[in-house]
Amino acid sequence: xxxxxxxxxxxxxxxxxxxxxxxxxxxxxxxxxxxxxxxxxxxxxxxxxxxxxxxxxxxxxxxxxxxxxxxxxxxxxxxxxxxxxxxxxxxxxxxxxxxxxxxxxxxxxxxxxxxxxxxxxxxxxxxxxxxxxxxxxxxxxxxxxxxxxxxxxxxxxxxxxxxxxxxxxxxxxxxxxxxxxxxxxxxxxxxxxxxxxxxxxxxxxxxxxxxxxxxxxxxxxxxxxxxxxxxxxxxxxxxxxxxxxxxxxxxxxxxxxxxxxxxxxxxxxxxxxxxxxxxxxxxxxxxxxxxx
Numbered sequence: 501x502x503x504x505x506x507x508x509x510x511x512x513x514x515x516x517x518x519x520x521x522x523x524x525x526x527x528x529x530x531x532x533x534x535x536x537x538x539x540x541x542x543x544x545x546x547x548x549x550x551x552x553x554x555x556x557x558x559x560x561x562x563x564x565x566x567x568x569x570x571x572x573x574x575x576x577x578x579x580x581x582x583x584x585x586x587x588x589x590x591x592x593x594x595x596x597x598x599x600x601x602x603x604x605x606x607x608x609x610x611x612x613x614x615x616x617x618x619x620x621x622x623x624x625x626x627x628x629x630x631x632x633x634x635x636x637x638x639x640x641x642x643x644x645x646x647x648x649x650x651x652x653x654x655x656x657x658x659x660x661x662x663x664x665x666x667x668x669x670x671x672x673x674x675x676x677x678x679x680x681x682x683x684x685x686x687x688x689x690x691x692x693x694x695x696x697x698x699x700x701x702x703x704x705x706x707x708x709x710x711x712x713x714x715x716x717x718x719x720x721x722x723x724x725x726x727x728x729x730x731x732x733x734x735x736x737x738x739x740x741x742x743x744x745x746x747x748x749x750x751x752x753x754x755x756x757x758x759x760x761x762x763x764x765x766x767x768x769x770x771x772x773x774x775x776x777x778x779x780x781x782x783x784x785x786x787x788x789x790x791x792x
Contacts, residue, residue, distance in 0.1 A: 513782060514573065517774040521569040524772065528584045535592045536565060542596060554600045561595040572768070573775050577632065582762035583624065590617055604680065611680060615732040618663070619656050619739025626655025627747040628765040636767075645751035649744040656740035657733075664729050671725065679725025683718050 523529050543558035568584050571577070579587075594614055597603045603610045630651050634643045643651075667678035686704045693699045706721045716722060743763070750760035770776070 509782070513778050514775065517573045517778045518566065518569055520774040520778070521573050522566075524774075525581045525584070528581050528588070531585050531588050532565060535588055536562065539565070539592070539596060542600060546600070557595050557599050561591060564591045564595070567591075576768045576773055576775070577628070577765045578768050578772060579765050580762050583621075583765070586617070587621065590614065590621065611728075612731065612735050615660070616735040616739045619660060619736035620743045621739075622659040622736075623652045623656035623740040623743035623747070624763045625765070626659075627652035627743065629655075631747075631751070631764065632767055645748045648751055649748040652747050653740045653744040656743070657737065660733055660736035660740075664732060667729070668725070680728040681725065682723040682727040683720040684723050684727075685720045687721050687723075 522532060539558050539561050543555055543562075546552075546554040546558060565588060568579055568587050572579055593603075593610075598610060598614065627648060630643065630648050634641050634648065664679075670676045670678050685706050686702070687706070688700050688702050690698050690700050692701045692703070703721075707719060709716050709718060709721055746760050747764070750764065
């Protein structure tokens with residue numbers, strides 16, 4: 501009969517397995533350590549500047565950088581090194597460069613690039629979950645390549661929509677500006693119809709907007725987030741379509757595509773199941789202690 505272990509022992513075992521997972525591949529481990537060092541350096545600078553909101557982003561980033569390895573340990577799946585490195589760089593680009601470095605406003609299309617990549621990565625994750633289930637001998641599924649591609653696409657778009665819900669909620673309830681604004685020179689609206697007959701009124705060549713007697717100096721009308729949300733969903737759509745097509749041909753050729761193999765997680769081999777290895781090691785250690 502297996503002895504019950506305490507919560508403290510469980511956490512200790514998982515922490516050991518997590519450290520082994522992080523160090524498994526030299527290239528992803530090197531990227532992880534470099535990014536971690538940069539985040540810690542930025543966090544120290546933000547503490548010295550008493551910018552505690554950015555300190556929070558740094559702490560959040562340090563936690564997010566562990567997520568890929570944690571997922572591999574807990575779900576017993578193997579992320580390809582290329583995919584893992586891209587996820588790590590994505591987290592750093594979104595939180596440290598995007599938020600703290602203000603790349604979202606300083607670098608044109610930075611947000612667009614990340615949302616496109618997010619659509620691609622989310623489709624890869626959704627596809628791999630279905631693919632692992634489809635290849636498991638214990639299940640009776642035999643899904644077609646087209647069905648799996650559609651599921652990957654829908655999974656990616658759902659993630660994209662949920663993220664836009666989060667952005668809207670943060671802006672409404674916490675006063676952030678996650679839904680970026682767009683300056684427009686033309687607007688079409690039924691709200692300004694003097695007859696209230698739902699006729700669309702066009703206002704063109706907008707050069708200035710006055711709020712409470714003050715000109716905003718933007719050279720146009722300020723759209724607060726609508727076009728940004730639509731653009732984010734559209735580029736997410738593009739990323740999802742690209743990977744869904746890749747996934748379709750991957751299943752069609754049953755794993756022969758070299759490019760697709762770099763992005764599709766697979767079930768862990770027994771020799772790489774670090775959680776199981778650590779658990780068995782701890783059991784042997786306890787057994788040897790009892791004998792002594």
